[in-house]
Amino acid sequence: LTPDRLPDPLQDLVRxxxxxxxxxxKTAARLAHHLLKVSTVEAEAxxxxxxxxxxxxFHCSRCNAITAVDPCRFCADARRxxxxxxxxxxxxxxxxxxRTGEYHGRYHVLLGALSPLRGVGPEELAxxxxxxxxxxxxxxxxxxxxxxxxxATAHYLARLLKPRGLRVTRLAFGMPVGGDIEYTDEVTLSRxxxxxxxx
Amino acid sequence: LTPDRLPDPLQDLVRxxxxxxxxxxKTAARLAHHLLKVSTVEAEAxxxxxxxxxxxxFHCSRCNAITAVDPCRFCADARRxxxxxxxxxxxxxxxxxxRTGEYHGRYHVLLGALSPLRGVGPEELAxxxxxxxxxxxxxxxxxxxxxxxxxATAHYLARLLKPRGLRVTRLAFGMPVGGDIEYTDEVTLSRxxxxxxxx
Numbered sequence: 001l002t003p004d005r006l007p008d009p010l011q012d013l014v015r016x017x018x019x020x021x022x023x024x025x026k027t028a029a030r031l032a033h034h035l036l037k038v039s040t041v042e043a044e045a046x047x048x049x050x051x052x053x054x055x056x057x058f059h060c061s062r063c064n065a066i067t068a069v070d071p072c073r074f075c076a077d078a079r080r081x082x083x084x085x086x087x088x089x090x091x092x093x094x095x096x097x098x099r100t101g102e103y104h105g106r107y108h109v110l111l112g113a114l115s116p117l118r119g120v121g122p123e124e125l126a127x128x129x130x131x132x133x134x135x136x137x138x139x140x141x142x143x144x145x146x147x148x149x150x151x152a153t154a155h156y157l158a159r160l161l162k163p164r165g166l167r168v169t170r171l172a173f174g175m176p177v178g179g180d181i182e183y184t185d186e187v188t189l190s191r192x193x194x195x196x197x198x199x
Numbered sequence: 200l201t202p203d204r205l206p207d208p209l210q211d212l213v214r215x216x217x218x219x220x221x222x223x224x225k226t227a228a229r230l231a232h233h234l235l236k237v238s239t240v241e242a243e244a245x246x247x248x249x250x251x252x253x254x255x256x257f258h259c260s261r262c263n264a265i266t267a268v269d270p271c272r273f274c275a276d277a278r279r280x281x282x283x284x285x286x287x288x289x290x291x292x293x294x295x296x297x298r299t300g301e302y303h304g305r306y307h308v309l310l311g312a313l314s315p316l317r318g319v320g321p322e323e324l325a326x327x328x329x330x331x332x333x334x335x336x337x338x339x340x341x342x343x344x345x346x347x348x349x350x351a352t353a354h355y356l357a358r359l360l361k362p363r364g365l366r367v368t369r370l371a372f373g374m375p376v377g378g379d380i381e382y383t384d385e386v387t388l389s390r391x392x393x394x395x396x397x398x
Binding site: 006007008009010012013015016017019020021022027029030031032033034035036040042043044045046047048049050051052053054055056057066067068090091092095 | 205206207208209211212214215216218219220221226228229230231232233234235237239241242243244245246247248249250251252253254255256265266267289290291294
């Protein structure tokens, strides 16, 4: 659709929707026409939810998780093990870890990963906040992403944390459960082989 | 993501986004986190665009096109040929026709198509409005969709309009330009053959 031929408010909506990740001009036009068709109550519920998220949520002052209360429920929960600190890049990386049900310690969100190409150095990440939280911590689990930037960040943090006598661990690399050796790329397979364990 | 573990406002936003067509829970979570990350100005621009579309746009009282003024710019444009009336199912079907640059008449939007399965009969469509607009019309072009419901609607309207002495036409069926005979489905190809023209 050529947005310049649409009525102005529709044009504006298509343009705003097209700024969302993974939403091209055609999808934006389709979503805009959908919003035009639904009830005003339903459309306004979405608009209000967007405004509310920006108005009510912020980063936890301790761990940088997204929260509506400070400290967040992870930092405030006395049942969580203060000896374990799991480090992730982004707030939404916490949820998949929680879903495993295997982790009961605290979190720390770096708000990014080292990326010389994009000009992200250590001072751009919440590393000072991490170093300020190490009292009583025995193990730091580096759960940065399994890509070049996440790996670089993990190695940088390991060099920083190991001299402090902490146990520093990294999430295991290997074959995805339910996967197939034949379809596993060779880098993953080689990490999987190097990381082999006795059964 | 299990929305029940997210902070409430984020949960609300994921739920509202997941009501959009083609947006599943994972995409909704990704969009919600994106909106959380962008500036408040950008997020509010989207929210306001949604509200504005509902507050400022409505159906043209003559042709049912989406418009911010009544009558719409198609109905108000004296340069458009009043002898031609092109009938579409939905307001957003007008834009692709306009883009061809080949049509300079008026439009009429039915706001749907006949569908006995979904309980849409002639009385659910804007057919009375169409019949009320035939003064001075010479040709009615039926541009309903090339599917079962669009075809049924076109045939229903043709039976209604032809006895009134109007020229009733239907958009041509055939091979898509740039397509390939080998990859054209047999129904389309048979329509293309039946509709063959001398060159």
